Each structure stands twice: as structure tokens, then as C-alpha cells.
Amino acid sequence: MPDVTEYDDTPYADGPATTADGPATTATTATISPASSHARSGAPRQGSAAAVGRNGARRLPAAAIPRFADRHIGPDPSSQREMLDALRVESLAALTDAAVPASIRDHDLDLPAALSEPAVLAALRAFGSRNRPVSSMIGLGFHPAVMPGVIQRNVLENPAWYTAYTPYQPEISQGRLEALLNFQTMITDLTGLAVAGASLLDEPTAAAEAMQIAFRTAKGSRATFLIDADTLPQTVSVVATRAEALGINVVVADLAAGLTAVGPAQLDAAFGLLLSYPGPAGVLRDVRAVIASARERGIVVTIAADPLALTLLRAPGDLGADIAVGSTQRFGLPLSFGGPHAGYLAVRKGLERSLPGRLVGVSVDADGAPAYRLTLQTREQHIRREKATSNICTAQVLPAVLASMYAVYHGPEGLAGIARRIHGHAVRLAEGLRAAGVTVVHDAFFDTVLAAVPGRATQVVADALARGVNLRLVDDDHVGISCNETTGQAELEAVRSAFGVGPEATAGITWTGTGTGTEIRTGAWTGSVAAANDHLVARADQADQADQADQADQAADEPVALPAELVRTDPYLQHPVFHDHRSETAMLRYLRRLSDLDLALDRGMIPLGSCTMKLNATTEMAAVTWPEFADIHPFAPLDQAAGYLAMIQDLERWLAQITGYAGVSLQPNAGSQGELAGLLAIRAYHRDHAVPGSVVRNICLIPSSAHGTNAASAAMAGMRVVVVSCDDDGNVDLNDLARKARANADALAALMVTYPSTHGVYEEGIGQACAIVHEAGGLVYVDGANLNALVGLARPGQFGADVSHLNLHKTFCIPHGGGGPGVGPVAVVEKLLPYLPNHPLRPEAGPATGVGPISGSPWGSAGILMIPWAYIRMMGADGLRRATSVAVLNANYIAHRLHPYYPVLYAGRDGLVAHECILDLRPLTKLTGVTVDDVAKRLIDYGFHAPTMSFPVAGTLMVEPTESEDLGEIDRFCDAMISIRAEADKVGDGIWPRTDNPLHNAPHTAQMVTANEWSHAYPRSVAAYPVASLRAAKYWPPVRRIDGAYGDRNLVCTCPPVGSFAAEPVDEQILAGAR
Structure with a gap:
């Protein structure tokens, strides 16, 4: 790395901070291990003048470094004093002593002392230097992609976009609602289905949600879900995790020859079918006959489809599918060691009211003008609770916005051009391998070549890695190679060489592209890391130019491996929004116009109760776009992710310390998924400790004041909800709790309670409530939604709780992004550690005895874990x-x-x-x-x-x-x-x-x-x-009050005609045209 100015990373050597109470108590100082920070260098200590550090760089004295906590906390000491005087309270300590019950107050946290912002950035750089980005052609649902710089700078790095909340107040959310409507339009056009939601957490969870739609839709008592064997392994496992709790039987079978591979009894019991198009093996099959046969039997058919492939292939809806799911990661989103990425789910007409999560629709405001809002909200957990279509709350809005803007930026011609270039690379790679005598298993494919190399697969993969390319080891005899947007000549030549294919074998075959990103991934890049992503974009532009030149030469005889019957011929993305922003000036102004429509934290306070809309500091966000973190494939060899793993280990340890639990899993990629993981752990614990012949423990006690996700998650975990009353003061009624615990003692699984309560009070009886449930044989789940009132004062794992989920997008500063991404870690006591989530492709990501994966990536949304790590490290x-x-x-x-x-x-x-x-x-x-x-x-x-x-x-x-x-x-x-x-x-x-x-x-x-x-x-x-x-300074809302009922009655969930937004109000006929 180039020389930079160094900073003393001594934990704030300038002495303790000042608060309204006087000097703050000095934080516990812990030794910083090499895994937690960069190596020390005998730095000068407090009071020293500027000195020379490593590499001759100038070192600033510690006293010159501002304290981050004083920046994060809004009121300064004088303001705190003014507020305390108004409350007639002597000090902050006196206030918390009075508010927080003495019975739950805890000791000081054992965390490393706070570092300055520059020191934390240096520590993150050190983590990044331990990662080793390598050109990844592994596939398995994750592909390197290029985010256009105008989108990165003006959306991903723009607080007007990333600090916004879920658009429940639509009048001040028209910008991101339009972006989400673009996303929905993009998905419905590409999938050929009627309605798409505004993103889901990832492809595997979208497939699990599709299974649940099919289960609710199917007639009779059928309870078997069929999955084609050529499906992403993480998808199969996530679906199986969900299915087990719901009593659904999952059957995985090779359906290449049709449904005859399934036994008659299983076929009669089947309610749903999941096919992949294409699957991880890369093969493209005409699945129309399988779909027709399934639908004749009343089986609801889901296709998991790559949206980039759908720019060249017939749409799932055109093939007869009822539902389509997938990931939009290829639309400009970085790998980020597994996420966050926006999943999608689209359905045929008639299933829209079964959709999970957010759905954006078009309505009218008080003047009759078109306006966007979240529609059909009565499906969702915050209204229907245990009867909701899903427990989804936070989804992946910011990644969905990025993906939609990628489509706006490139348009249909640009997307198809990227897809053709990727496909062309795969075809020419296959031809080169065949010419050298290597067996290519499939003739029809989009981007993935499956090569048979009997007994040599491990060596081929190792040889490719030595040349700077990751390939997929399928088994001892097969290697998978997935081409992507950044694939170029250098990568293809490295792959060819790894297979032992000499130059003579590829004579006459044109190799296009310029090796986008190869210099960085092989270590030849010598510029600053900050410039690396700009370099990637520039190299992609060069690749485009080279590809255009190649296409001119090859237009007459372009090799293809797409079956003629599956080639797409119908138009898509015809709305003007996908055509009008070709220049960067136009794109920049479009993004600015949309952000100006919204009110986010960059404009003013968002005082949403139970949502914790706190500062998302710039330093915390800095590392998200660094290539050292962004370019790591989740299934790359783990030595390429050493920095990630060290950071994750820190964060798991710190969160366990903050909450008082024995261990933490970071895999759940939303609070709702953390809830489900915690409840599945409780369920599995009771199952393993049940007395033979005893009643199944499946009753979950939930206070009437609980968040809607609690009841929805309990239902998804196969539990029955029994509501506990609250007393006149808003507390859980302990008498009612005791009665219902006794009445359901044999079947009691858990109490699920939020603390402090959703009534905004530290309930005095929380310890007694835990004791009541434990005495009846149940376990206690404390919802961590309000953890911002506990950190440093009390720890759920120490006052009686057995499990909690945390919202890192609340308490620990990950921005809400307009409705995601989030991270919802699950934390548990010692006896529940064996039941944390695990992963089929990463044994290191959880216990072998775990409940299965909750999300598709081993460590969930790993690409944003730097944010809470930096927050905790700077706060101490x-x-x-x-x-x-x-x-x-x-x-x-x-x-x-x-x-x-x-x-x-x-x-x-x-x-x-x-x-x-x-x-x-x-x-x-x-x-x-x-x-x-x-x-x-x-x-x-x-x-x-x-x-x-x-x-x-x-x-x-x-x-x-x-x-x-x-x-x-x-x-x-x-x-x-x-x-x-x-x-x-x-x-x-x-x-x-x-x-x-x-x-x-x-x-x-x-x-x-x-x-x-x-x-x-x-x-x-x-x-x-x-x-x-x-x-x-005045914020002007772009629309007047929106008519919610109109939008629900007149469902329009794709981009309306541009004429709808004329200066004069529109009438019913225009909106009818949009429909």
C-alpha cells in the first residue's frame, strides 16, 4: 500500500471525555490483538510532538485527534446540563439509575478502548490488506460486476439515499418509491409475470417465500415441495430449513427427464416445484413440458432465474411459471463476501395478495395527481401479525435501488450487450477446451461451462488459482467456470492454461475483452486503493470498446450456445425511464432529482419510535466500497478472506459481551431473520431435550404490544401464538402471563418479549417474567429492537433471557437505506449454541448441529459489517x-x-x-x-x-x-x-x-x-x-396527501406512462392506461 500519514492508535491518549456529569469514566482497556488492529510500532504517547512513524510518515500527536463519541452524541455537555436541569435530575448517571431497574443494571463492558476515526480507518485498511481479491469465476449465484461510478457516488455513497427510512410516509418518499417502482418494472418485464415486490433479502430466502406462497395457494392437504437437483445448494438448504418448521417435506430430484424421476406418492403430495433457469451446472433446458405437467397436477411452479440471462432468454412467465425468484447481484452490486444483495420475487396475476414484503403501487394525491405509496399493506406483519404472508420487515431497498439504476443506466440494449459479451466468452472458452480434448458436459448454456476432467479437478482449480483465478470445484472430476461482466482475455487465458490447453488449441478463436480488474486481483495494481474502483470502471469501458470492435468482426458468424427455442424475441424495459438517461449528465440529474424528493436523516431528525434512526457516520461507511472488501467471493478459499474473518470474530465477540450472551451468529440478514433463527434454536432445543411421548413444545407467549414480526416469526417457526395481556400501565400483565404459562406448561416453548417494552418503559418485572416462563419449562426470547436503551447499562443474557436478535441497522449504525439492508444477528446462551445457523458450503460458519442456514450467504450481509465494527471500535x-x-x-x-x-x-x-x-x-x-x-x-x-x-x-x-x-x-x-x-x-x-x-x-x-x-x-x-x-431552509413535499384506499383498489405496480405526470391532474382513464 502507498505511504499515508499515520495516526497514533493509542486509545484516546488525551484523557477522558467531559460529560454533563464531569469527566467520563475511563473505558476498560483491552489489549488489541493483531486480529483486531494493525501492528503497533512504538508510537509516541500522550503529550509527544509530531513524530516520524512507519515508512517515514508523519505521526500526529494524540491530543490533536477529536473524540468520535463527542461527534456521535448530539447534545454537548452544556446542552445535557440544560436538559437535566429541566428534568430536575442531578446527572446522567442519576437519570439512568432512576429509569433502569437496579435488578438488571450490569457491570462495565469488557471492550477495547475507543480509537480515533483515523486509527479505525487504518485498522480497517489492515483488515483489508489481509483479504486477497482474486478474479472469481466460481458462480454459485455470485458474479463480479461493475457498478457505474455515477451510481456509486450519487446513490451508494449519498446519505440522501442511504439514511432514509422505509417509505411508510409516502409523501416524503417519492424519490425512492419511484426507484423501487423502476425495480418492480424491471423484474416484471424480465420475468414476464404480472407483479413483483420491492425486493427480498436474497435469492434463497425468496425461494423459501415462494414455497410458502405455493403452500398457501395449493388445494387440499398436500405438503411436499419438489426441487430440481440442479439448484443452488444454499437455496436448497434455506428452503429445507423453512420447510422443516412448517411440516413441509422437501424432495430433491433430477428432473432433467421430467417429473417421472419423482415417485407417484410424492408427486401426488406435491404442491410446489422449484426449477432453475439456468442452474449452477450451467445447463439450459427447455422446461415447458415439465411445467405443463406440473400445472396439470395443480402444482405451483417457481423458476429461479438469473435476470441478466433473461435479457437473452425467454421469460419464466412465457414458459408457464407461476412465480419467479432470483438475485439482482449481477446488476452492478459487488460480491462483498456474500451481500447485501437484493433478491426478487414476481408472481402471475392472482397471486399478488400473497406476496411477501413491500410492494410499491401508484395512487393519487389530494389533487388527483399520480403518486407512489406502499400498497396492499394488510398482507404484512405489522398489521396481520401471525397471519401475515411473511415476517419480512426490513428488505434490501438500497441494493434494489442500485440494481434498478444499473438497468436505467444501461437500458435494455446495454444489458443485452453485457449478457452477449459474457455468453460469448463462455462459448469461446468451451470451444477452446473442446479443441484441446477437454469434455464440456453441456452444449447449451449461458455463462457457465462445466468441464469434465476425471481425477484432475482439484489440480485444475489449484492451477487456476496460481494464475489468479478462482474456479468452482464441483467434485473430483468436474470443474465449473462462470464468466461474468469483468471477464476478459487475461482471465480466459489463465483458465485455458490451468486446463493445460496450449495456444495452438485456440488458434482462430477470438478472445475479447481487456481483462477488467486483473491487475488489481493479481497484485499488479500499484495505485491507491481509493482509485481502484475508478480503475475498474475505466477498464470496463475499455472492454466495451474492445467488445464492440470484436462484434463488428464476428457479426456474421457469432457462436452461440443458447437453444433456439429459448431465445428471447419479445421487447422489455420499454418504459422511457430505461432510455432517457444515457449521458452521465442526464443520469446524475435524474439521481439528484429523485433524492431531492425525499426527506432523510441528512435533512432532519426522523423520530420514529422503535426504529432508532441515529447517525450513520461517514467514517463508519467508508470501507463498504473498498475493493479489498467488495471484491471477495463468499465461496472463495477462506485464506482470501482472512481480514473479513478476523473482523467478524471481533464483532461476534463484542456483541456477545454487549448483550451478555455466550455466542452470536451474524448470518441473519435482517431482524426478522434473526427472530426466526432464535425461535428455530428454541424449537430445536426443546425437540432434543423432550421426554419420549411428551407433548411437543410449540406455544409461544407474546404480549399484545409486541412488534408484528414477533407473531409472524413464531408462526413461521411452527409455533402457535398465545397473546398475553398488558396492564393499564403498559407493562406485561404478570398475572395473565403466569396463568397462561401454567395453562400451557406442557407445550410452552417460549415467551417473546421486547425490552424495554414497546410502550417505551423499562418494565420492573422483566426478571419475574423470565422466571415464570423458565419455571414452566419454556425459554425467553428478548427482542433486541430496543437495545439502544440497554447498551452499557443492562444485558439481556444476564437478566434472564435465553436468546435475542439484534438490529445492527438500528443500535449499531448500519443505515436503514430506505428499508434495507439490515443485519439481524442472533445471540444465545450456552445451551443454545449448538442450534445457531450453519451453512452447507461453509462448515466454519456455524455448528454442525445447527438449525440450517437462515440466509444464502454464510455470514449474511458481510459487506456492511465494517460499519458496526467501526462504530463499536470508535465508541468504546x-x-x-x-x-x-x-x-x-x-x-x-x-x-x-x-x-x-x-x-x-x-x-x-x-x-x-x-x-x-x-x-x-x-x-x-x-x-x-x-x-x-x-x-x-x-x-x-x-x-x-x-x-x-x-x-x-x-x-x-x-x-x-x-x-x-x-x-x-x-x-x-x-x-x-x-x-x-x-x-x-x-x-x-x-x-x-x-x-x-x-x-x-x-x-x-x-x-x-x-x-x-x-x-x-x-x-x-x-x-x-x-x-x-x-x-x-424549507423541504417541500412533491405531492399532497396520498389516497391509500384508491391505490389498494386500483393496483398499479409498474411504471405508469410519463403523461400521467403532466402539470394538470390526471383522470381515471390515464391510470387505467397504466394498468
Whole structure:
């Protein structure tokens, strides 16, 4: 690596931080092992002048380095003092002592002391240097791809995109909703099916969701799911994990010759079938006869399809499939050691109401103009709970946006050109191998060549690796080679040489491309790492130019290995959005226009209760796009990922320490999947420890206030939900819990409870609740959604819980990305360690006795684990504790300021809340007619995302400010809420009519307030600038209030015609045209 300025990585040698309480307690200092940080070098210590470090680089004195925790925590010491005085509390310590029950408060965390931002970047560089990116032609669902620089810089690295929340407030989310509608349109066009969702977690989980759709759709009591043997092994395993809990029998069979390979009894019991197009072996088969035979038997057919291949191949819908699933990783997303990548799921007409997860639709706003929103939400877990179609909450919105923009950038011709180039490389590789006497197993393929080399496969793979290329070892006799967007002449020649094919064998065969990325992957690249990705993009452009020249020569006789009957002839991606942004200027402005439509954390506080929208620091995000992390294949030899593994080991150890558990699995790639993993661990534990002949333990007790995912996850884990009541103070009713635990003692599996509660209170009886369940033979699952109120103060694993999932996209600073990616690790006590997730292709990723894989990648969304690692490493134990304490302070300050205007529904001991509070708007609604929805939409006019609406109690707002918001922003929010109360009182007093006031008409667009005519009962200035500070910086929503019911009744889930967005409102006929 080139020389850089070095920084002293001594843990903040400038002394302890100052807080509102005075000097902070010094964090526990732990020795930093080589796996945790770069090697030390005898650096000068506190008070030393600038010195010379390694390689002669200048070393800055530690005193010059700012403390990260002071940047992360919004209120400075004087602001904290002001808030504490308002609460009449002596100190932060006194506040947390009063709020958090003494029975659960824990000791100091044993974590490494905090490092500075430069030191953490240096440590991440050290991890990266231990990774070894190699040109990967392994395939298995993961392929190197090139993200256009304009997309990387203006989406992936842009906080306007990555700090946004799930678009439940559609009026302030039109930009990312449009991007997601582009994604849905892209998928429906390529798959030839009617409706596609707005992303799923990955391809294997999408296949598992498809199985569940088929199971719900099938008639009768059939319970067998068929999978063709040529299917990704991780997909087979994830589907099997889901199926086992639901009592579904999975049968894997070679269906190349049709359904005759399945026994008659199994065929009669089959409700669903999964085929791959193409599969990991690369072969392309005409599956129409198999599909027709299956559908005659009432079997729902799913095809797992590569969307890039579908630019050349007939669409699954055209072949007769009911459902299509897959991954959009090839659409510009880096390998990232397995994720995050956006999965997709599309269905034929009639199955749309069974879709899991988010679905974007077109509706109209108050002026009749088209507007986007999440549609058919009654399918989802936050409404239907255990009856939901899925437990999915966080999906993969940001990766889906990136994939959709890749399609916008390239258009249909560009995508087909990339696919043709990849296919051409594979064809010429196969021809070269055949010419040298190597048997190519399949004649028809898209990008993957399966070569038979009896007894030599291991040696061929080793020889290729020595030449800088990873191949797939299928078995002792076969090697798989998957070409990709970055494949060029250098890679192909390395593969040819590994097979022992001499130059004479390929005489007359044209080799196209320029070896994109080879210099970097083989270590010949000598520039800075920061420039490496730009280099990759530039080399891809060169490859395009070379390919165009080759195509001119080969146009008359281009070799193909696509069966004629499977070649695509119908058009796709015909909407103008996939054609209008060819220049980088146009693309840049399109991305900017969309981001300007949205309100994200880069504009203001998002005080969503139970969502923890805290700072996503730039330093934490930095390593996500570094090639040392981005270019590692999840199934590459593990010595190529040594830096990843060391970082993962650190993070697992730190999270176990923070939560008080014995071990952690990072595989679940969302909180919902962490929940499922934890419940499956409980289920497996009870199964293994059951007395012969005893009742199956399958009852899950869940409080009525719980998150909807809890009940949905319990149902997916094969459990029956029994609801436990809450008392008048919002606590779990311990008497009702005891009654139901006793009544179901023989069958009790678990209690699933959130702590602090979803009512925003540290419940005093959590230890007693755990004891009640344990006494009845059950285990306790503590949902980690509210862990931001516990870190450094209490640990679930030490106050009675047996398992928790964590949300690293909440508590540990991974950005929400508009609805994903997330990471939902599962943490367990000692006796549950044998039941953590594992993986069929990576024994190192979990115990052999584990419940099976929860996601397709061994370590889940590994490519964003650098973010929580950096956060914990920069905060240290003391910083984490202070962050939690300030989160509690901010919430209590808001409750204090707003209580005179909106009653705080629940409070704990001494009238204190935890890290969030619930404002009761029901009295206001009764008095004035102003609803919680009116207040939420009016907050947009004040420049705020609304708090969580009507959860866990209808007619309320749940407010969570987090520790990252400073006093100025908190006061601005409180002032807005107080002003809104005054506006509501004017409605109640009859000054403004109930149907014509700034709350009823909110939000107000610029078009509305600048219209020639204004006939409302209040002035334009009240509509636009209700407080003076807005005149300096005003967010204008692009649409007025959206009609949700209209969008559900008139389902449109693809891009509407451009004419729909004319200056004048559209009518029903235009939207009908969109349908």
C-alpha cells in the first residue's frame, strides 16, 4: 500500500471525555490483538510532538485527534446540563439509575478502548490488506460486476439515499418509491409475470417465500415441495430449513427427464416445484413440458432465474411459471463476501395478495395527481401479525435501488450487450477446451461451462488459482467456470492454461475483452486503493470498446450456445425511464432529482419510535466500497478472506459481551431473520431435550404490544401464538402471563418479549417474567429492537433471557437505506449454541448441529459489517454507555416538554420513560377532530418525518430521538409539535373549519401554495412557513396527501406512462392506461 500519514492508535491518549456529569469514566482497556488492529510500532504517547512513524510518515500527536463519541452524541455537555436541569435530575448517571431497574443494571463492558476515526480507518485498511481479491469465476449465484461510478457516488455513497427510512410516509418518499417502482418494472418485464415486490433479502430466502406462497395457494392437504437437483445448494438448504418448521417435506430430484424421476406418492403430495433457469451446472433446458405437467397436477411452479440471462432468454412467465425468484447481484452490486444483495420475487396475476414484503403501487394525491405509496399493506406483519404472508420487515431497498439504476443506466440494449459479451466468452472458452480434448458436459448454456476432467479437478482449480483465478470445484472430476461482466482475455487465458490447453488449441478463436480488474486481483495494481474502483470502471469501458470492435468482426458468424427455442424475441424495459438517461449528465440529474424528493436523516431528525434512526457516520461507511472488501467471493478459499474473518470474530465477540450472551451468529440478514433463527434454536432445543411421548413444545407467549414480526416469526417457526395481556400501565400483565404459562406448561416453548417494552418503559418485572416462563419449562426470547436503551447499562443474557436478535441497522449504525439492508444477528446462551445457523458450503460458519442456514450467504450481509465494527471500535465501552444514557435523556426531555400538550401515555418509575415515549393524541382527536394522521402529515410542513403512528396503541405517536440529535433539533421538533397543538386548538375552537385547516390539508406542496387562487380559511404563509425558521431552509413535499384506499383498489405496480405526470391532474382513464 502507498505511504499515508499515520495516526497514533493509542486509545484516546488525551484523557477522558467531559460529560454533563464531569469527566467520563475511563473505558476498560483491552489489549488489541493483531486480529483486531494493525501492528503497533512504538508510537509516541500522550503529550509527544509530531513524530516520524512507519515508512517515514508523519505521526500526529494524540491530543490533536477529536473524540468520535463527542461527534456521535448530539447534545454537548452544556446542552445535557440544560436538559437535566429541566428534568430536575442531578446527572446522567442519576437519570439512568432512576429509569433502569437496579435488578438488571450490569457491570462495565469488557471492550477495547475507543480509537480515533483515523486509527479505525487504518485498522480497517489492515483488515483489508489481509483479504486477497482474486478474479472469481466460481458462480454459485455470485458474479463480479461493475457498478457505474455515477451510481456509486450519487446513490451508494449519498446519505440522501442511504439514511432514509422505509417509505411508510409516502409523501416524503417519492424519490425512492419511484426507484423501487423502476425495480418492480424491471423484474416484471424480465420475468414476464404480472407483479413483483420491492425486493427480498436474497435469492434463497425468496425461494423459501415462494414455497410458502405455493403452500398457501395449493388445494387440499398436500405438503411436499419438489426441487430440481440442479439448484443452488444454499437455496436448497434455506428452503429445507423453512420447510422443516412448517411440516413441509422437501424432495430433491433430477428432473432433467421430467417429473417421472419423482415417485407417484410424492408427486401426488406435491404442491410446489422449484426449477432453475439456468442452474449452477450451467445447463439450459427447455422446461415447458415439465411445467405443463406440473400445472396439470395443480402444482405451483417457481423458476429461479438469473435476470441478466433473461435479457437473452425467454421469460419464466412465457414458459408457464407461476412465480419467479432470483438475485439482482449481477446488476452492478459487488460480491462483498456474500451481500447485501437484493433478491426478487414476481408472481402471475392472482397471486399478488400473497406476496411477501413491500410492494410499491401508484395512487393519487389530494389533487388527483399520480403518486407512489406502499400498497396492499394488510398482507404484512405489522398489521396481520401471525397471519401475515411473511415476517419480512426490513428488505434490501438500497441494493434494489442500485440494481434498478444499473438497468436505467444501461437500458435494455446495454444489458443485452453485457449478457452477449459474457455468453460469448463462455462459448469461446468451451470451444477452446473442446479443441484441446477437454469434455464440456453441456452444449447449451449461458455463462457457465462445466468441464469434465476425471481425477484432475482439484489440480485444475489449484492451477487456476496460481494464475489468479478462482474456479468452482464441483467434485473430483468436474470443474465449473462462470464468466461474468469483468471477464476478459487475461482471465480466459489463465483458465485455458490451468486446463493445460496450449495456444495452438485456440488458434482462430477470438478472445475479447481487456481483462477488467486483473491487475488489481493479481497484485499488479500499484495505485491507491481509493482509485481502484475508478480503475475498474475505466477498464470496463475499455472492454466495451474492445467488445464492440470484436462484434463488428464476428457479426456474421457469432457462436452461440443458447437453444433456439429459448431465445428471447419479445421487447422489455420499454418504459422511457430505461432510455432517457444515457449521458452521465442526464443520469446524475435524474439521481439528484429523485433524492431531492425525499426527506432523510441528512435533512432532519426522523423520530420514529422503535426504529432508532441515529447517525450513520461517514467514517463508519467508508470501507463498504473498498475493493479489498467488495471484491471477495463468499465461496472463495477462506485464506482470501482472512481480514473479513478476523473482523467478524471481533464483532461476534463484542456483541456477545454487549448483550451478555455466550455466542452470536451474524448470518441473519435482517431482524426478522434473526427472530426466526432464535425461535428455530428454541424449537430445536426443546425437540432434543423432550421426554419420549411428551407433548411437543410449540406455544409461544407474546404480549399484545409486541412488534408484528414477533407473531409472524413464531408462526413461521411452527409455533402457535398465545397473546398475553398488558396492564393499564403498559407493562406485561404478570398475572395473565403466569396463568397462561401454567395453562400451557406442557407445550410452552417460549415467551417473546421486547425490552424495554414497546410502550417505551423499562418494565420492573422483566426478571419475574423470565422466571415464570423458565419455571414452566419454556425459554425467553428478548427482542433486541430496543437495545439502544440497554447498551452499557443492562444485558439481556444476564437478566434472564435465553436468546435475542439484534438490529445492527438500528443500535449499531448500519443505515436503514430506505428499508434495507439490515443485519439481524442472533445471540444465545450456552445451551443454545449448538442450534445457531450453519451453512452447507461453509462448515466454519456455524455448528454442525445447527438449525440450517437462515440466509444464502454464510455470514449474511458481510459487506456492511465494517460499519458496526467501526462504530463499536470508535465508541468504546464508555462511549456506548454515554450514547445510551443520552438517548434516554433526549426522550425524557421530549416527554417533559410535550406532556402539557399531549399526554405521555406510559411512564415507568419516577415518571420516566426509556429511549422513546408515546404521545397520546386521542384526547386531542376527541376534542378537535384532528387525527394522528393529520398531525403526521402536518409535521412534513415543518420539515420532519412523523414519529411512529398508532403503534403499539392506535391514535398515538411513538417518538424516539436517539442520542445523535442535538438540543437545537430536539427543540425544533418540540416547537413544531407545540405549534401544531395550537393549530389544532384553533380547529377545536371553530376558528378554522374541520375540513379546511392546515392540518386537514397537510402536507402543502409548493404548487399548492403558489397557485393563482387561494380559497382556504388560513393564509398561505401558515401553510408554507408555520414557523419562521423554515424560511431559511424549507423541504417541500412533491405531492399532497396520498389516497391509500384508491391505490389498494386500483393496483398499479409498474411504471405508469410519463403523461400521467403532466402539470394538470390526471383522470381515471390515464391510470387505467397504466394498468
